[in-house]
Amino acid sequence: xxxxxxxxxxxxxxxxxxxxxxxxxxxxxxxxxxxxxxxxxxxxxxxxxxxxxxxxxxxxxxxxxxxxxxxxxxxxxxxxxxxxxxxxxxxxxxxxxxxxxxxxxxxxxxxxxxxxxxxxxxxxxxxxxxxxxxxxxxxxxxxxxxxxxxxxxxxxxxxxxxxxxxxxxxxxxxxxxxxxxxxxxxxxxxxxxxxxxxxxxxxxxxxxxxxxxxxxxxxxxxxxxxxxxxxxxxxxxxxxxxxxxxxxxxxxxxxxxxxxxxxxxxxxxxxxxxxxxxxxxxxxxxxxxxxxxxxxxxxxxxxxxxxxxxxxxxxxxxxxxxxxxxxxxxxxxxxxxxxxxxxxxxxxxxxxxxxxxxxxxxxxxxxxxxxxxxxxxxxxxxxxxxxxxxxxxxxxxxxxxxxxxxxxxxxxxxxxxxxxxxxxxxxxxxxxxxxxxxxxxxxxxxxxxxxxxxxxxxxxxxxxxxxxxxxxxxxxxxxxxxxxxxxxxxxxxxxxxxxxxxxxxxxxxxxxxxxxxxxxxxxxxxxxxxxxxxx
Amino acid sequence: xxxxxxxxxxxxxxxxxxxxxxxxxxxxxxxxxxxxxxxxxxxxxxxxxxxxxxxxxxxxxxxxxxxxxxxxxxxxxxxxxxxxxxxxxxxxxxxxxxxxxxxxxxxxxxxxxxxxxxxxxxxxxxxxxxxxxxxxxxxxxxxxxxxxxxxxxxxxxxxxxxxxxxxxxxxxxxxxxxxxxxxxxxxxxxxxxxxxxxxxxxxxxxxxxxxxxxxxxxxxxxxxxxxxxxxxxxxxxxxxxxxxxxxxxxxxxxxxxxxxxxxxxxxxxxxxxxxxxxxxxxxxxxxxxxxxxxxxxxxxxxxxxxxxxxxx
Numbered sequence: 001x002x003x004x005x006x007x008x009x010x011x012x013x014x015x016x017x018x019x020x021x022x023x024x025x026x027x028x029x030x031x032x033x034x035x036x037x038x039x040x041x042x043x044x045x046x047x048x049x050x051x052x053x054x055x056x057x058x059x060x061x062x063x064x065x066x067x068x069x070x071x072x073x074x075x076x077x078x079x080x081x082x083x084x085x086x087x088x089x090x091x092x093x094x095x096x097x098x099x100x101x102x103x104x105x106x107x108x109x110x111x112x113x114x115x116x117x118x119x120x121x122x123x124x125x126x127x128x129x130x131x132x133x134x135x136x137x138x139x140x141x142x143x144x145x146x147x148x149x150x151x152x153x154x155x156x157x158x159x160x161x162x163x164x165x166x167x168x169x170x171x172x173x174x175x176x177x178x179x180x181x182x183x184x185x186x187x188x189x190x191x192x193x194x195x196x197x198x199x200x201x202x203x204x205x206x207x208x209x210x211x212x213x214x215x216x217x218x219x220x221x222x223x224x225x226x227x228x229x230x231x232x233x234x235x236x237x238x239x240x241x242x243x244x245x246x247x248x249x250x251x252x253x254x255x256x257x258x259x260x261x262x263x264x265x266x267x268x269x270x271x272x273x274x275x276x277x278x279x280x281x282x283x284x285x286x287x288x289x290x291x292x293x294x295x296x297x298x299x300x301x302x303x304x305x306x307x308x309x310x311x312x313x314x315x316x317x318x319x320x321x322x323x324x325x326x327x328x329x330x331x332x333x334x335x336x337x338x339x340x341x342x343x344x345x346x347x348x349x350x351x352x353x354x355x356x357x358x359x360x361x362x363x364x365x366x367x368x369x370x371x372x373x374x375x376x377x378x379x380x381x382x383x384x385x386x387x388x389x390x391x392x393x394x395x396x397x398x399x400x401x402x403x404x405x406x407x408x409x410x411x412x413x414x415x416x417x418x419x420x421x422x423x424x425x426x427x428x429x430x431x432x433x434x435x436x437x438x439x440x441x442x443x444x445x446x447x448x449x450x451x452x453x454x455x456x457x458x459x460x461x462x463x464x465x466x467x468x469x470x471x472x473x474x475x476x477x478x479x480x481x482x483x484x485x486x487x488x489x490x491x492x493x494x495x496x497x498x499x500x501x502x503x504x505x506x507x508x509x510x511x512x513x514x515x516x517x518x519x520x521x522x523x524x525x526x527x528x529x530x531x532x533x534x535x
Numbered sequence: 536x537x538x539x540x541x542x543x544x545x546x547x548x549x550x551x552x553x554x555x556x557x558x559x560x561x562x563x564x565x566x567x568x569x570x571x572x573x574x575x576x577x578x579x580x581x582x583x584x585x586x587x588x589x590x591x592x593x594x595x596x597x598x599x600x601x602x603x604x605x606x607x608x609x610x611x612x613x614x615x616x617x618x619x620x621x622x623x624x625x626x627x628x629x630x631x632x633x634x635x636x637x638x639x640x641x642x643x644x645x646x647x648x649x650x651x652x653x654x655x656x657x658x659x660x661x662x663x664x665x666x667x668x669x670x671x672x673x674x675x676x677x678x679x680x681x682x683x684x685x686x687x688x689x690x691x692x693x694x695x696x697x698x699x700x701x702x703x704x705x706x707x708x709x710x711x712x713x714x715x716x717x718x719x720x721x722x723x724x725x726x727x728x729x730x731x732x733x734x735x736x737x738x739x740x741x742x743x744x745x746x747x748x749x750x751x752x753x754x755x756x757x758x759x760x761x762x763x764x765x766x767x768x769x770x771x772x773x774x775x776x777x778x779x780x781x782x783x784x785x786x787x788x789x790x791x792x793x794x795x796x797x798x799x800x801x802x803x804x805x806x807x808x809x810x811x812x813x814x815x816x817x818x819x820x821x822x823x824x825x826x827x828x829x830x831x832x833x834x835x836x837x838x839x840x841x842x843x844x845x846x847x
Contacts, residue, residue, distance in 0.1 A: 050798070058667065203660070204648070209640075356641060357664035366590065366658035368800075373796035381790030385783045391539040392779060425727055428791055428799055432734065432806070435787030436741070439780040443745065446776040453544070472748040475693060476741040482689060483682050483737035487730060490678040495730045502734070535538075 003520055012519050015511070022413030036275035045416045046424035048497050049196065051371050053364035055203035057195040057210065058188065061163050066352035070159070071095045074120060074137065074149060078102055081116045088113050096148075098255065104145040114139075117147055124158050134158060153206050160191050163351045163503065168193055171210050173347035174384040178209055179494050193354065203361035205340075213353050214344035216261030218297075219253040221303040221315060225254045245311040246332060253305050253312075258295045260349075263288030267345035269338045272330060279330040282345060289325025297321040308341075374427035381431045382408070388440055393445050396535045399520045400441035401515070407437050407505075407512035414504045423497030433505030439476070440513035443469040449535055458533045462525065466518055473514060481506050541782065542775040550770050551763045554823035561820055564761060565708055568715025571773040576716050580725035581661060583675070585632035585668040587640055589647065590620060590659035597623035606650050621797035625658070632665055640664065659798075675790060679710065682736055690744070698747050701824040702740060705816045709739045713809050727802040736810030738784070742777060742817040749773050750822065766822045774818075781814045 025033055026044050032043045037516065044154050049056055067231075075093060078100070082088045089105035090113075104113045122136035136155040140148045164187055171185050171193065183197035183206070200206050222239040227250035230241055265285040272279050284292050295304075296318050305315040306329055313331045333341065388399035411430060415422060448465030454463060484506065487499035591598070603626060605662045611629045622628035628637065628647070632640040640662045663671070664773055683703060690699040713735055717724050749769040770777075773774050785807065792803045 023647035060666070106775075203647075355664070356662065358667040359660065359662040361660045363656060363658045365592070365656055370796055370798060373794055377791045377793070377795035380794055381787035384786040384790055387540075388783055388786060392541075395540050424796070424799055425730060425802065427796065428803065430804075431791050431795075432784070432788045436738070436780070437743070438783045442776050442779045442783070446773075446779070449544075450772065469753075472745050475744045475748060479686055479689065479740040479744055480737035482685050483733045483740075486678050486682045486685065487733050490674045490681075491726070491730065495726050498727075498730050503735075 002276040003518060008042045009519070012484070012516060015315050016410070019410035019413035021408065022417050023409050024410065026416060041417070043416055043419065045412065045418050046421045047198070047367075047371070048421045048426065049360065049367075050362050050424045051196055051200055051367050051374075051422065053362045053367035054196070054198040054200045055183075055206055055361040056359065056483065057203075057207065057356055057361075058358035059167075059195065059211065060309065060357045061160055061167065061191045061193075062353040062355050063156075065177065066093070066160065066163060067098075067156075068508075070136070070151075071100050071149075071351065074100050077120050078117065078149075081120060084116070088116070090094050099148045099150040101146065101148050104147070107145060110145055114141060114147070117149075120149070122155075124155060134282050137302055141458075144518040157190070164191055164193060166351045167354060170350050171195065174209050174343055175206075177343040177496060199364075200361075200393045201364050205336075207359075208354065209340060209343065211354055212344060212358060213350045214341075214347075215309055215349040216264070216345060216448065217257035217307045218259045218292075218295075219255075219257050219305050219307055220299060221305055223302070225252065242305070242310060242312050244308055244315070245308070245313055248369075251262075251305055251312050251315060253307070257307075258304070259284070259291055260287055261345055262348070264345055267342040269335070269342050270328075271290045272328075275492035277330065278333045278335045279328050280333070280338050280342050280345065281326065281328050286325075289323075292327075293321060293323040294323060296323075323399055370424050374424060378427060378434075382434050385434055385438060389441070393441075394534050395524075396441075396445050396448075396521070398516050399524070400438055400445070402520055403441065403512045404434065404437055407508050408434065410508040410512060411501070411505050414508065415501065418504075418512060420504070421497050422501070425495060425498035426501040429498045429501035429505065433502065433509060436480075437505070437513055440469070440473045440509060441517055444514075444517070445535060448533065452533060452535070458530060459525070462521060467512070468498050470514065473510065477506050477510055539585070540775070541778050544775075546771045546774055547767075548771060548774075549767055549817055551767050551823055551826070553819060554826070557819040557823065561708060561816070563590075564715070565711050567712050568718070571715050571718040572711075575699055577714070577718055577724040578721045579686050580723040580728075581632075581663045581668070582726045583668050583672045584723065585663050585665040587628075587630040587632075587643060588659070588661040589628040589630075589657065591626050591651065592629065592656045592658050593626075594626045594654050594656060598626045600626060603628070603651065607647065610646060610650065625797070630726055631833075632668075636640055671726060675726065677735070678729060679732060680735075683707070686736075686740060688701035690740075690747075693708065694747060694751060697828040697830045698751075700828055701821050702747065705743050705821040705823055706736055706739050708820060709735055709809065709812050712812050713805060716808050722801045722804065727799070728805060731802050731809065734806055735813060738806075738810055739813035739816060742780075742813050743821040745776065746770060746773050746817055746822060750825065762826055766825060770818055770822055777814060778815060781810055784810050 022041050022043075024040075025042050028423075030044075033044075033423040036042060072095070075095065079107070082090050082102070088109045090107055091103045093102040094100070102117070104110050118139050120137070121139060122204040124134050124136055134154050135152055137149045137158060138152050140150070142148055156504060160188060168185055168187060175185070177182055183195050183200065186194045186196075188194045195206075195210055197203070197206055203454050205489040219242075222236065223238075224236055224462055227241060230239070230252045235241055235252060239252055239253050240255050242253050243250055263284050265288070267280055270279055270281045271277065300318050300320060303315050303317045305312045307313065313329055329341070384405075388402045389400050389404070391397070393400065408430070411433065414420075414465050447469045448461050451464045452458075484499050487498060488503065491499055585726050591824060600617055600619060604615070606614050607628065607630075610693070612633065615631075616627075616629040618627050619625065628642060633643055644660065644662065677683065683706065687699050687703050687707070710732055716722070717728065722728070739740060746769060749772055750766060753760070753765050753769050754770075757768075760768070786809065788803055788807045792800060795803060
């Protein structure tokens, strides 16, 4: 066992050297690294959010909100379909819990009504492999002229899945526009989106940018009654009450928007020449510009409202037809606020409301403190273990310490190479590995002591020590590995980081505490050939 | 050179005799832990309960906790905990989950940011919604149960069933007692605590497996030794390793506890406790359990004992 073939020696040394090389960049600044020759590794270990600061945001599509939105649109479409000539009389059209209802008045026209209604089921593309086409809604004839629309299970799933896809696109555009950090945006499960932004120093801003629906709509003000009246009785059919974002006053608006943010081509921050307040200038695309021109021509001297996410930003009066296709939103913005709005308008609206269901953000100050204390704890912990090993096992303890050092270097090298994320619990994992790594050496050395007491010679005691301890070391490490693996698969964020360091630590421990320490002892023994071991 | 020996070179402690004390004592502690768990319960952190956690640091001078508390209590947030965290200028605020709406948590957060205003650095914010916390709780429970099952299978394959059952009982005991400690000290039970529990599980098993390995080896070597003596011998032979490894691990953990920062302190505390209880259970529970589980055919054992009695 004490004989090492030349290729084995080379291999062991190469592994350790590779570990050193991979770890080295962590001790230098990024600028120093750039001057290094290309063949050297330059990657540094990736720090988790808890160490470098940043934000972790888990969003979920608000399916209730989405359903309501789709239902509202459906109500509009149904109304239009039934009003087409020849007109079909109906009553009680509206959203009832999980469905949309309508009652056809004229019994003779029920068949025609059903034909028209079933055109509103929104068939969704099912892909090229045929099969039954899936509809978004299903229509039930409840008899007595009553029809009921509801979501089909599969239709809703497909829709939500599409919503997630589109939302990710929109979020990505917004974040790109903002251009400060590079967050990762991923889908999680069926209806969730995970946004991770390491290094983001202003998570609140990120949240404002990512989470806002930013549905911009233009509505005519309904002046058939006052908003106060509408609140007291009920708004007339096709109208709704919306509150102002600044003054919090109610406005009575027509439900159907004249134009939406989808018809925008561009939005930029500018400053109002008179007040010097920041404003947002926007421009419609060609179709939008034409519509806007028509609408403004027909409604000169009437007020209209610019609505963002169900809040009125401003409600100016149309002075003259606007034919140029551009306009301005003013509403006591801050510069940042105006800038964010412009970004949101350029990137487009989210197809549905997103809720933050989990948020973890760490400021850069705490991250720095955590790294400092983590480093401190690691150095002190390691020093304590090293001293203990030396006073307990002497020279052999020193070998174990060299192996321990190689272990930590290898662990860091592997983490750096894998670009695994190092978190604060991850550092705890490393310190724990340091404590437990020497276990393998303790097992071996205790065994060697025993074998010597049993009267074996130096060589055979070392041999037997390593050989007999091996099975135990494997058993002990595999059980820990199982625990770490399970942590890895169920854990998230910091816990996952802990599991990764623990797992990598087990492999580097077995290599360094068994193979590398035996190699050290063998080299020493070959040179000294002592009759009695100093252990 | 004289080396440090925490355990004398040759010990012959009769651990098995202590099982008459260690069994009832362990059972009592485990029972008390279970009782604590069901009466006092765990101090679930926001990971499992939902809610908001905010760590702030005042930029000038120490934080006035009373002032923060009174400011926040004016906001009608339900259960609010405000405590010093590490240094006098750092404060941890915990707010229970607000209503059913996911959005209201966000409103609370921005409200607090306004209320506490300038002069405060928001160092850490964690908001966990009720749906996520439910899922995390399920995943955490599954992790611990899953780990136990997989390890049971592994030891079953490597050893005889007695060992697998003994190891699982020992490990379960360690987990139960650790959870009892969480309950007793009102430590925050969070995702990291699950990580701590799983690490303790790994460590405790590691320890137990080392002793069981020796037991198995001695079973082959001393075919006629009474089980009780054989177990004592195995524990004594591995005692110095058991102690030394516990010491190195504890040294590392103590360094983490003292210097690793406030954020991981309860995580580390749980592990320190776990290592101590793991070491105890390795010596006083796992091996004596093998007697209880009838590792060696009793007839064979009795015969041996009779022989011994005759000699004596």
